[in-house]
Amino acid sequence: MKITIIAGARPNFIKIAPIINAIKKKQNEGFEISFRLVHTGQHYDKNLSDTFFEELNIPQPDVNLDVKSGTQSEQTAAIMIAFERELVIHPCDLVLVVGDVNSTMACAIVAKKCHTKVAHVEAGIRSGDLSMPEEINRMLTDSITDYFFTTSTSASDNLLKLGCNPENVHFVGNVMIDTLLQNLNRISVPDFWNEHQLSEKNYIILTLHRPANVDEVSSLVALLQGIDTLVGDKKILFPIHPRTQAILSENQTNFKNIIFVLPQGYLNFMYLIKNSFAVITDSGGISEETTVLRIPCFTMRNNTERPETETIGTNTIVGTSLDNLRERFAAFLQNGPKKAGIPELWDGKASERIISILVDKK
Numbered sequence: 001m002k003i004t005i006i007a008g009a010r011p012n013f014i015k016i017a018p019i020i021n022a023i024k025k026k027q028n029e030g031f032e033i034s035f036r037l038v039h040t041g042q043h044y045d046k047n048l049s050d051t052f053f054e055e056l057n058i059p060q061p062d063v064n065l066d067v068k069s070g071t072q073s074e075q076t077a078a079i080m081i082a083f084e085r086e087l088v089i090h091p092c093d094l095v096l097v098v099g100d101v102n103s104t105m106a107c108a109i110v111a112k113k114c115h116t117k118v119a120h121v122e123a124g125i126r127s128g129d130l131s132m133p134e135e136i137n138r139m140l141t142d143s144i145t146d147y148f149f150t151t152s153t154s155a156s157d158n159l160l161k162l163g164c165n166p167e168n169v170h171f172v173g174n175v176m177i178d179t180l181l182q183n184l185n186r187i188s189v190p191d192f193w194n195e196h197q198l199s200e201k202n203y204i205i206l207t208l209h210r211p212a213n214v215d216e217v218s219s220l221v222a223l224l225q226g227i228d229t230l231v232g233d234k235k236i237l238f239p240i241h242p243r244t245q246a247i248l249s250e251n252q253t254n255f256k257n258i259i260f261v262l263p264q265g266y267l268n269f270m271y272l273i274k275n276s277f278a279v280i281t282d283s284g285g286i287s288e289e290t291t292v293l294r295i296p297c298f299t300m301r302n303n304t305e306r307p308e309t310e311t312i313g314t315n316t317i318v319g320t321s322l323d324n325l326r327e328r329f330a331a332f333l334q335n336g337p338k339k340a341g342i343p344e345l346w347d348g349k350a351s352e353r354i355i356s357i358l359v360d361k362k
C-alpha cells in the first residue's frame with residue numbers, strides 16, 4: 001500500500017511523527033507499505049516547522065509545495081493546485097490527512113477528485129462554531145473521507161449520526177498523545193529557564209493565536225493586561241505565535257509579569273507545560289496534552305471540539321471574556337485543581353492501531 005501523508009502546519013507535524021514510526025514498524029515486520037511525505041508549506045517559519053522535523057525525527061518531506069501564507073481561500077486554492085500536480089505525478093493508494101488545517105481539507109478534496117481514497121486522522125470532532133475556519137475544514141474533510149480515525153467515542157458518534165458507514169469509523173485514540181508519551185523522557189529545559197528565574201510551578205504558560213482573541217489589537221492588549229495581573233506571584237510565560245506577534249507592536253509587550261518568548265520547539269515546550277502551575281490557551285492540542293500531563297488548563301474559547309478534555313480532563317472552557325477567566329481562575333486558586341482522568345485509549349498506541357487497520361483494508 002502506497003500512502004501519501006499530508007502535513008502543513010505545526011500541530012500536523014506533531015501528529016504525523018508517530019504515524020510514520022508506526023509505518024516503519026510495519027515495514028520492518030515485512031508488510032508492503034510505503035509512504036511519501038508532502039509538506040504543503042502552510043507553516044514555513046523555522047520555529048513552527050523545521051524544529052519539529054528535527055526534534056521528532058520526522059524524515060525530510062519528499063516534496064514541499066511551498067504555498068506559504070495568504071487569505072483562507074488563497075492558501076486553500078494554492079494547496080489544491082500544487083497538490084493536484086503532485087498527485088498526478090506521484091499517484092498513491094491512499095492520502096492520509098490529519099487534524100483540521102487548510103492543508104487537511106484542500107488535499108482531501110484533491111485526492112477524492114483524483115479517485116484516491118482518503119483517511120482522516122482526528123475525524124469527527126465538532127465545536128459547532130462555523131466562525132472558525134477549522135470547523136469548516138473538519139466538516140468538509142469528513143464529508144469525503146473514506147476511513148475515519150477518531151480520538152473519542154463522541155467523535156465517532158458525530159460521524160455515525162451523519163450517516164458514515166460504521167465499518168469505516170475507527171475509534172483509535174489520539175496520535176498527539178502518542179507523540180507526547182513517546183517523547184516524555186526526552187523533554188528538555190529551555191535555555192532561558194534560569195535567566196527568567198523559572199522554577200517548578202512558579203509560572204503559568206499562555207498561548208493565544210485564534211482570530212477571535214488576537215485579531216483586534218485593543219482587545220488583545222486589554223486581555224493581556226488582565227492576564228498580567230491575574231495571579232500576583234506567578235510569572236506568565238508567553239511563547240508568542242507569529243500571528244499574534246504581528247498584531248502587537250513593541251510598546252504593547254511591556255508587562256509586569258508576562259514574559260514574551262519565541263514559539264518553542266516541542267521538547268522545550270513540553271518541559272514548560274509539564275512544570276507549569278497552569279496553562280491559559282486557545283489551542284485545542286494543548287488542552288489534550290495538559291489533560292494527559294494533569295496540568296490545569298483554561299481555554300479562552302466559547303466552545304471546544306474536544307469535550308472530553310473538559311468532562312474527563314483538566315480543561316475548563318472559560319469563554320473569551322476576561323471577567324470569566326478571572327472568576328474561573330479565582331475558583332481554581334481557592335478550591336485547587338478539579339479531579340481529572342485520562343480519556344479512553346489515550347495510551348500512546350493510536351498510530352499503531354491506525355496503520356494496522358489500514359494494512360487490513362488493503
Ligand code: UDP
Pocket residue numbers: 010011014176207239262263264265266267269270282283284285286289
Ligand atoms: N506547541 C509547541 N510550541 C509552542 C506552542 C505550541 O510545541 O510554543 C505545540 C503544542 O504542544 C501542541 C501544538 O503545538 O502540540 C498545538 O499547536 P497550535 O496551538 O498551533 O494548534 P492547535 O492545537 O490550536 O490546532
